[in-house]
Amino acid sequence: EAAAAVRDAATAAVERAVALREAESVADAAVRAAREAVDHEHAVRRRWVDGMAGELAGRLEDGQPCVVCGATEHPSPAATAPEHASAADVDAAAAAREAATTALERARTRVAALTEQIAGLRAAAQDRDAETARAELTAAQEGVSRCEAAATTAQELEHELDAFDRHTAELHAALSEDRASLAARQERLTTLREQLAADRDRCAAARGDAESVTARAEALGARAATATALLEARRAADGAARSQEQAAAQVARALTDADLPDAAAARAAALAPAELDALEREVLDHHAARARVDTGLAEPAIAALTGAEEADVPGAELAHRDAMTALAAATRTASECAVRAAHTATARAELLAAAGDHAIQAERAAPVLRTAALATAGEGTETATTLATYVLLRRFEDVVAAANDRLATMSDGRYTLERIDEKEGGQRSRRAGLGLQVRDHYTEAPRDPHTLSGGETFYVSLCLALGLADVVRAEAGGVELGTLFVDEGFGSLDPATLDAVMAELGRLRDGGRAVGIVSHVAELKDRIAERIEVRRLPSGASTLTVRA
Incomplete structure (x- = not known):
């Protein structure tokens, strides 16, 4: 296979060398055409500038001010030279120059791709010509036949050797496990012996003069219980003494207030609690009855009586009962209203206090809430962009700009990436701002990235990755990302795009x-x-071959 690869390479x-010569001829022609287009554009622009006075004079109207000097009279307007170029001529020359430059870039990309391909093929062919490679291929095929026969024998021997190695490995593993288990158990036994000796020493030190550690612990516990009981008794005695002193002081003050000589006289003069309560009720009832009589006598209807009136006792009793019933009902209503008023006042005070606390806390938290709203794109923000997204936007724009530098070459000037404030597919989001759209310069219309073909998606993604690497290098103080891996994606590229990507x-x-x-x-080989x-x-295994 290696010899066949050398022959093919x-x-x-x-x-490829023949194609390279043709591409170089095309590139040379493109260079000449680009130079001619540049020279032509410069000449057209010079004629346009030289004839600018005549062009301005052609726009003058009588009575209207000149755009240069402002005069309304134009006695000697400049004439337009026959060789004067118009703005349309300038635009046409610029368009021709841009087309020539684009053709030159394509030609140079083709030359670079073919040059790299030839270098790779020559390296793969190890600088051999086609005839030498064919002879080496024939010799290699004969050697392969011999090697295949030897490989069959070697494979059988390897199976036997693998079986022997597995059995030996199993025995070694079992021996290692037994040795490890024995060492662990011996170490555990040594540790337990040391712990037993240390425990015996601690027990002997803790026992002291007692017969055993248990007896020592019981004796210390009894002493602690006795000390605790003694301390509690001492505290109770101190409390009783303080209570006695306070009671004596209260008795002395009471005797002084009652003008009694001693406690015995106070005990002799004291009434029984029931008698004292009965006397107090009689006094209160008397005062209440007198107040009611005085109030009734003071009423205008009673005060106006002369004494000659004839009393209607049954009617008065009936009116009294009705009045007492109304009084009881009014009393109950007043009591209920008083309770409700008290509850309402308490609730009002609590509500006002809570409202005051809320206002204070709201005033304190207002800057924090405003900052949080700005950072999380909450209500009241203008752009609905979070702080993290805003920081990423600045770097993302740099990445897009760096990606467009390479995308212009790979897409032959067709595509440009643009950042948008909404997600791809037109779905708006409060966390928008990191979306992308593709500007198709063939139609000058934006496109969703999902509408790109597989190959277009691949090289657009590659340009973004390379742009990100450039931005990271710039932000990291020039730290170089020296290695780049590109996994798959080349199979979806057409030959021209593949050449541009490889270049x-x-x-x-x-x-x-x-x-x-x-x-x-x-x-790609x-x-x-x-x-x-x-x-x-x-056999299902894999083999690696390094080509250098």
Whole structure:
């Protein structure tokens, strides 16, 4: 296989050399065309500038001010030269120059890609020509036949050797386990013996003069219980003494207030509690009855009586009963209202206090809440962008700009990435701002990234990854990301785009970076000289071959 690969690489190198010569011719022609377009644009711009006075004079109108001097009279307007170029001529020359520059860039990209392919093919062919590679292939095929026969024998011997090695490994593993178990048990026994000796020493020291540690503990417990009981008794005695002193002081003050000589006289003069309560009730009832009589006599209807009136006792009794019933009902209503008023006043006071606390806390928390709202894109923010998203936006714009520098080359100037304030697919979000859209310069219309083909999606993603690497390097103080791996994706590229992508990766390699590519595309083997090939064997295993 290696000899066949060398033969194929040598043949392909010859074919690519022919294509390279043709591409170089095209590039030379493109260089001449670009120079001519640049010179033509400069000449047209000079004619346009030289004839600017005549062009301005052609726009003058009588009575209208001149845009240059402001005069309303135009006695000698400048004439337009026959060779004067118009703005349309300038735009056409600029468009021709841009088209020539684009064609030159494509030609140079083609030359770079073919040059890299030829270098890879020559390295893969090990600088051999096609005839030498074919002869080596024939010799290699004969050697392969011999090696296959030897490999069959070696495989049988390897099976026997593997069985022997497995049995030996099992025996070694069992021996190691037994030795490890024995060592662990011996170490455990030594540790337990040391712990037993230490425990015996501690028990002997803790026992002291007692017969055993248990007896020593019981004796110390009894002493502690006795000390605790003594302390509690002492505290009770002190409390009783203080209570006695306070009671004596209270008795002395009471005797002085009652004008009694001693406690015996106070005991002799004291009434029974029941008698004392009865006398107090009689006094209160008398005062209440007198107050009611005085109030009734003071009423205008009673005060106006002369004494000659005839009393209607039954009617008065009936009116009295009605009045007492109404009084009882009013008393109950007043009591209920008083209770409700007290509850309402308490609730009002608590509500006012809570409202005051809430106002204070709200005033204190207002700056924090405002800051939190700004950081989390809460209500009251204008852009609905979180603080984290805002920080990422600034770096994301740098990444997009760096990606567009490479995307212009890989897409042949067709696509440009643009950051948008909404998610791809048109779904708006409060955390928007990191969305992307693709500007298609063929139609000058924006496109959703999901509408790109597989190959377009691959090289757009590659440009974003390379742009991110450039921004990280710049932000990290020039720390170089020296290695880049690209996994798959090349199979979805058309030949022209594949050439542009490989040329860009080649420029990264020339700039000092190591670029690794993981791919199943067979064509890449002809383009990459230094590679690692992975092949699956019939047995199911894999083999690696380093090509350098």
